[in-house]
Amino acid sequence: MDAASGARAAGLAAGGALILFAAVACGGGGGKAAPAASPMGGMKMPSSSAAQAPPAAGPNEVSIGGFAFGPAKLTVKRGTTVTWTNRDEDPHTVTASATGGPRSPALVAGASFRFTFTKPGTFTYICTIHPFMHGTVVVTP
Numbered sequence: 001m002d003a004a005s006g007a008r009a010a011g012l013a014a015g016g017a018l019i020l021f022a023a024v025a026c027g028g029g030g031g032k033a034a035p036a037a038s039p040m041g042g043m044k045m046p047s048s049s050a051a052q053a054p055p056a057a058g059p060n061e062v063s064i065g066g067f068a069f070g071p072a073k074l075t076v077k078r079g080t081t082v083t084w085t086n087r088d089e090d091p092h093t094v095t096a097s098a099t100g101g102p103r104s105p106a107l108v109a110g111a112s113f114r115f116t117f118t119k120p121g122t123f124t125y126i127c128t129i130h131p132f133m134h135g136t137v138v139v140t141p
């Protein structure tokens, strides 16, 4: 009796710890999206939608998700075109504080905005709808 109830208690404790761990693991992602599905593993692609490639964050791309720009700071060479894509349900903007930087209209869910940086410098920007959202693009010569 004693041993059995002790084992049960231990099992419950372990289960509780597992659940807690899972909750922490899920919540600790910081809102970062999981990488796109791996092309490995023989995944089946519907042949009719070949044009709809999943949007992957490339080297010159900024993902807007979870009310944050990711990466928050991007460094590119002069002449580079940077693409922002809104992956949130809410609209966002890319609005530079200084002239010569990107100024987008409101981007609805799934919309993208492209801007080519022709001058070196550090361009900080915000979302005018959510001014707590900050991003920076550093343009090197």
Ligand SMILES: [Cu+2]
Pocket: 067, 091, 092, 093, 127, 128, 129, 130, 133
């Ligand atoms: Cu916003």
